[in-house]
Amino acid sequence: MGKIIMEHGSGGRATGELIREIFESQFHSDVLSEMEDAAVVPGDGTIAMTTDSFVVTPLEFPGGDIGRLCICGTVNDLCMRGAVPKYITCGFILEEGADIDTLRRIVKSMAETADEAGVKIVAGDTKVIEGNGGIYINTAGVGFVPKGVDIKAKNAEDDDVIIVSGNVGDHHATVLSQRMGIKNTIVSDNAPLQEMVGKLIESKIPVHVLRDVTRGGLATVLKELALASGLRFDLFEEKLPVDPQVQSFCGLLGLDPLYMGNEGKLVAIVPKDYAVQALEVIRSCKYGENACMVGAVNIPEDETEEGALIMRTEIGGRRFLDILQGEGLPRIC
Amino acid sequence: MGKIIMEHGSGGRATGELIREIFESQFHSDVLSEMEDAAVVPGDGTIAMTTDSFVVTPLEFPGGDIGRLCICGTVNDLCMRGAVPKYITCGFILEEGADIDTLRRIVKSMAETADEAGVKIVAGDTKVIEGNGGIYINTAGVGFVPKGVDIKAKNAEDDDVIIVSGNVGDHHATVLSQRMGIKNTIVSDNAPLQEMVGKLIESKIPVHVLRDVTRGGLATVLKELALASGLRFDLFEEKLPVDPQVQSFCGLLGLDPLYMGNEGKLVAIVPKDYAVQALEVIRSCKYGENACMVGAVNIPEDETEEGALIMRTEIGGRRFLDILQGEGLPRIC
Structure with missing residues (x-):
């Protein structure tokens, strides 16, 4: 179809x-086809809302693409509040020259991922700007929070x-490898986590905090959560799950996997007594087989430990970790 | 603060x-300050959802700016389904080099407009891309639809x-004048319409259709509504309200006000018996003083009239109007 x-x-x-041929043909939805600017859908009790814009290059990569990414990102942000994701809106900003076949594949991928995640795309918008063929997508989402569920950043406990x-x-x-033209078989973890979160909540585990590990990596996420709670977070270096191929990729380039983004991983903070059960539940899910404690x-032992994230090594070392500073790594989003 | x-x-x-200094300082919101990626807010019954991206140049213009525009646009899209707008998410895509003082003014304007419209900004996201200092904003919104309200495009009746x-x-x-450096005192109509829609619904007028008159102008909007209903829409040329200064601006440039966008106007389609009452209600509102039937x-008299929009002139002429084709006018959004 061209550019x-x-x-x-x-x-x-x-x-x-453009809307009919590219979007409606994929996003089969009664609500979308109504020719309305706003969707009207059933609501229920307490709702969760989120938004995220996606500006990733390349648009397609092993394991995913910007379309799968934006649905997963929004679904996962809703899940992290314990919500059941329900409705998604998407806003496309297309640069002149954007490839329409690529756009078609991306939209197809969004539709498939939305199906997998059990969400409905209910409203959309498209704008075109001057530029060099870039495709940017904003998604916003609404989910319903089950009664009694209260999951938030500051809820971590001793x-x-x-x-x-x-x-x-x-x-x-994955994205770095693509950008740098490095050949390997690393695949993005890009995935929706509603099954995992749904099962954790169904199993009555009193989950205190959930957070998806995206921009800034595990260290940034945990440091933010430590700050929100004011407690001390200890991280055991030898327990960190890293794929051997990713590990050697990082070693080669001098990168730290702790500060590298994922798009299909979460951190769950639960009482110690529920650790084994939570781990079992997560490992039983499609994207949780490698889950680890x-x-x-x-409780902080002194002021310096309030809101601290401390890496503990096997040989007894301890190192205070901070959130990602500066660019740190070649940017991926 | 620089670039x-x-x-x-x-x-x-x-x-x-950036988030703390520019966004949080303006969007005073308990929900936003919770350091969560998804907001959790009360929900109720039937909800309306919408999204829109804003890519307007210039970013600031007489009567408004991209910040006021994005809040109004989202609020109005929700209103057009009869919903009471409640919650807004905003996603910023900032090009490298974007001016931070400008961004600050835009964000302030968003906060003020949200106050005026009675909505709460509950979630946000910021991405930075390479470029030339552009600022793009996506907003998505949620509103609650009162029981019994069913307003949609295809509801127009004979x-x-x-x-x-x-x-x-x-x-x-306004935007064209700014872009072309033409000096005049034309001001954008950029405004939130929740008061007008709220009063129409409170007054128990059985409103069939509401639609805000944005991109593509009144002709495009009415043609889309005619198509949705399959009926014939007659438009009376002499009744069209156009500001004399806008009229002469259009005359000068050979533009047709019928295809020019607004950002604070709506079309209401109501039964003839309620016409006078609806007009009175709209005229009593802050942004409705110049309302006209x-x-x-x-009912179409033959096949050619099904879904037709026909302009009728004072001297008995009739002209079929279509939706905006091609660029038509210098683009404003």
Whole structure:
């Protein structure tokens, strides 16, 4: 179908054709086809809302693409509040020259991922700007929070354990490999986590905190959670799950997997007594087979330990970790 | 504070500073300050959802700016389904080099407009891309639809009247004037319409259709509504409210106000028996003083009239109008 031209953003006939041919053909939805600017859908009790924009290069990579990424990102942000993800809106900003076949594949991938995650795409918008063929996608989502569920960043407590749902750094290493033209078989972990979170909640484990491990990596996420709770988070270096190929990729480039982003991993913080059960539940899920207990939450022994994230090594060393500073790594999103 | 640099999008310290200094300082919100990726807010019954991206140049113009625009646009899309707008998410895509003082003004304007419209900004996201200092904003919104309200595009009926809430073309003419360096005192109509819609619904007028008159202008909007209903929409040329200054601006450039966008006008389609009451309600509202009845909905007399929008002139002429085709006008969004 060729390239995006400015006329595709006019709001007139060309915009209508683009929407019908590219978007509606994939996002089969009664709600979307109603020719309305706002979707009307059933609501229920307490709702969770989130938004995220996706500006990743390359648009397609082993294990995923920007379309799968944006659905997963929004679904996962909702899940991290214990919500059942329900509805997604998507806003496309297309640069003139964007490849329409690529756009078609991306949209197909969004539709498939939405199906997998059990969410409905209910509203959309398309704008065209000048530029060099870039495709940017914003997604926003709504989910319903089951009664009694209260999961948030500051809820970590003394004696909780920290579980990560699988290998860290995969997505980041995949995108970097693509950008740098390095040949390997590393695949992005790009995945929706509603099954995992749903099962944790169904199993009545009193989950204190959930957070997906994205930009900034595990260290940034855990440091933010430590700050939110004011407690001390201890991280055990030898427990960190890293794929051997990702590990050697990082070694080669001098990168630290702790600061590398994922797109299908979560951190769960639960009371110690539920650690084994939580680990079992997560490992029983499609994207949780490599889940590990990687750390613990403790009361700070002094002021310097308040909100601290401390890496403990096998030989007894301890190192304070901070959130990602500066660029740190070649950017992936 | 200078310019946006790539580091502002790293997800690390610089991102945190940008969010705190620019966004949180304006969007005073308990929900936003919780350091969560998804907001959790009360939900109720039937919800409306919408999204829109804003890519307008210039970022600031007489009567508004991209910040006021994005809040109004989302609020209005929700209102057009009869919903009471409640929650907004915003995603910023900032090009490297974007001016931070400008961003600050835009964010302030968003906060003020959200206050005016009675909505809460509950979640946000910021990404930085390479480029030339552009600022793009996506907003998504959620509103609650009162019981019994069912307003949608295809609900127009025979014998309905078509009301437009004020002068058409103002926003488009403002932005064009700015872009072309033409000096005049035309001001954008950029405004939130929740008061108007709320009063229409409270007054128990059985509103069939509401639609805000944005990209593509009144003609495009009415043609889309005619198509959705399959009926014939008649438009009376002499009734169209156009500001004299906008009219002469259009005359000068050979533009048609019918195809020019607004950002604070709506079309209301109501049964003829309620026309006077609806007009009174709309005129009593802050942004409705120039409301007019501009047309009527009728049963098509033959196939060519099904879904047709027909302009009727004072001297008995009739002209079929279509949606905006091609670029038509210099683009404003």
